[in-house]
Amino acid sequence: AQSVSQHNHHVILSEAASLELGCNYxxxxxxxxxxxxxxxxxxxxxxxxxFSGDPLVKGIKGFEAEFIKSKFSxxxxxxxxxxxxTAEYFCAVNAGGMYSGGGADxxxxxxxxxxxxxx
Amino acid sequence: DAGVIQSPRHEVTEMGQEVTLRCxxxxxHDYLFWYRQTMMRGLELLIYFNNNVPIDDSGMPEDxxxxxxxxxxxxxxxxxxxEPRDSAVYFCASSFAGTGVGYTFGSGTRLxxx
Numbered sequence: 138a139q140s141v142s143q144h145n146h147h148v149i150l151s152e153a154a155s156l157e158l159g160c161n162y163x164x165x166x167x168x169x170x171x172x173x174x175x176x177x178x179x180x181x182x183x184x185x186x187x188f189s190g191d192p193l194v195k196g197i198k199g200f201e202a203e204f205i206k207s208k209f210s211x212x213x214x215x216x217x218x219x220x221x222x223t224a225e226y227f228c229a230v231n232a233g234g235m236y237s238g239g240g241a242d243x244x245x246x247x248x249x250x251x252x253x254x255x256x
Numbered sequence: 257d258a259g260v261i262q263s264p265r266h267e268v269t270e271m272g273q274e275v276t277l278r279c280x281x282x283x284x285h286d287y288l289f290w291y292r293q294t295m296m297r298g299l300e301l302l303i304y305f306n307n308n309v310p311i312d313d314s315g316m317p318e319d320x321x322x323x324x325x326x327x328x329x330x331x332x333x334x335x336x337x338x339e340p341r342d343s344a345v346y347f348c349a350s351s352f353a354g355t356g357v358g359y360t361f362g363s364g365t366r367l368x369x370x
Contacts, residue, residue: 180361243304
């Protein structure tokens with residue numbers, strides 16, 4: 138079974154600061170990796186995903202993440218955050234290749250990181 | 257596309273009552289997932305279906321929970337009898353395996369059992 142660890146439960150930054158949220162997973166096989174964002178009172182929205190290929194993945198709203206297989210990590214980054222980035226961020230993983238990653242298996246989520254951006 | 261539609265958005269019920277949560281997946285999606293979100297436990301996968309057939313229900317917490325998918329466009333999650341510890345936000349998600357597009361989540365049902 139997979140597991141996901143997000144090290145920072147709460148992060149507070151000022152606008153324009155750079156962001157990096159840590160995510161480590163535990164699984165021995167091929168994985169698909171995701172970052173989701175949940176704005177207050179809303180549902181989860183996909184920020185970006187990694188199935189294979191270039192380990193540096195670019196997503197929406199200026200976010201990117203880098204898959205480092207040797208470290209079992211998939212950290213989320215943004216060079217300059219905005220107040221509107223205040224939200225809960227979830228890292229998630231499931232096993233398998235692209236067809237599984239398309240949705241043929243349930244996601245295992247980390248506990249989430251609550252990001253607050255101060256104006 | 258209207259996305260994944262869940263109803264109701266909010267549900268307040270008394271302990272012991274039956275609660276039914278509903279989900280309409282995106283048309284054409286062949287997988288449907290039910291998740292529960294709480295502060296203590298985060299997001300947990302309860303059950304998922306493929307082509308209307310339950311594939312893995314190991315996340316269903318107790319026999320009080322049951323889920324059905326009578327057709328490709330509708331699923332229910334039922335709790336009977338409900339207990340205060342069932343209070344959570346319940347999300348439904350759907351996907352189409354093979355496209356690599358990942359999962360689309362509904363807006364969730366916030367359940368409060370008093």
